[in-house]
Amino acid sequence: MTMKDIETKLDAKTKDAVLKSQKTEMTEHVVYKRLAKKQRGRNAEILEQISEDEARHASIWERYTNTKVRPNPVAVILYTFLNMLFGITFTLKLMELNEDRAQKKYKKFLTLLPDAEEVLKEEEKHEQALLDLIDEERLKYTSSIVLGLNDALVELTGTLAGLTFALANSRIVGLAGLITGIAASLSMAASEYLSQKSEERDTLPVQASVYTGVAYIITVALLIFPFFVSSSVYAALAWSLVNALIIIALFTFFVSVVRSVSFKPMFTEMALVSFGVAAISFVIGSIANKLLGGSL
Structure with a gap:
């Protein structure tokens, strides 16, 4: 099945779910980028890597939706504020919890979108492994x-x-x-x-x-x-x-x-x-x- 065929078969609900996932990835890409600038050494490297992963995931969803989306400005401001108030680890963990809820939607269209399963596995393993390296006093x-x-x-x-x-x-x-x-x-x-x-x-x-x-x-x-x-x-x-x-x-x-x-x-x-x-x-x-x- 070609990309064009998949795009054609996307129903309204599935496309809406993919768009929301795409927006989430773009938002987290920006947030991680901002957080990386406030860190040093190993923590900064970890956040930069996660930011790049989120941008890549967003580009994967964009291939299916054929739509460019902007990050959620309210979420970006909120996570930035939470980082100032509660620290980097709390902010990252909360972002991961919210993303875990979003990941449940992926399973509904895994069979339709071949790349979704790969993204899901990477979100569950790769990012969690990176987050475990975050060290906060x-x-x-x-x-x-x-x-x-x-x-x-x-x-x-x-x-x-x-x-x-x-x-x-x-x-x-x-x-x-x-x-x-x-x-x-x-x-x-x-x-x-x-x-x-x-x-x-x-x-x-x-x-x-x-x-x-x-x-x-x-x-x-x-x-x-x-x-x-x-x-x-x-x-x-x-x-x-x-x-x-x-x-x-x-x-x-x-x-x-x-x-x-x-x-x-x-x-x-x-x-x-x-x-x-x-x-x-x-x-x-x-x-x-x-x-x-x-x-x-």
Whole structure:
């Protein structure tokens, strides 16, 4: 069957699927090219190679569609922004996840398009092998970031919930949370430094402690902020708990993408632990307030 015969036999749905695949390849070609310019050494070479592969795949689809397509500008801007915010590995993994979904469409016309199977195999093996070579510092310290976030979420949500009923004053609760958070972040950073130094790892103790401390402080800031802007202590607590849920969701999504693990179980576990401690502390604070005659 000649190329002209195949092109003639393409129905509307198949051609639309091929065009979408072609646009995806062109978009990723541009994104990988941009990301390569922000990297050095081996990482830059890997991204350049992937970019060339995507351009070649797009040219294969173009032979069938006989149509030139432009990259998706919104996707290019989005992936560039995500790279700045979450790093190169997260961005690449997310792109691969999206492409995996698109690859399912390839199977519908593999028998019609002879080159599709070759493209599919290359996407599954070659690019994944290249992505595995990407080395990013922050991923080495994921456990340190998890430590800072988890401890801040569990400790501070519990503290703020308990103080809300015990003190019933937004500013005082916020100030108490700020003092507790700063002291705890320094303590956690120091503990992580000593823990890393006592064990043989491929991470540096100082960097690990910094990642833990910074993750803790950022979480503290997001959790106590509502208490300084809301006059209602209960509204502030509700706002703070929503912030905690957002932090858990964002970080869980990040880890699930870069580690290729399931999002739901990890999110559920972190949320249940944090909100479970908050609920217990809320009850303890309420009891403390009543025992003191509501004088606080």
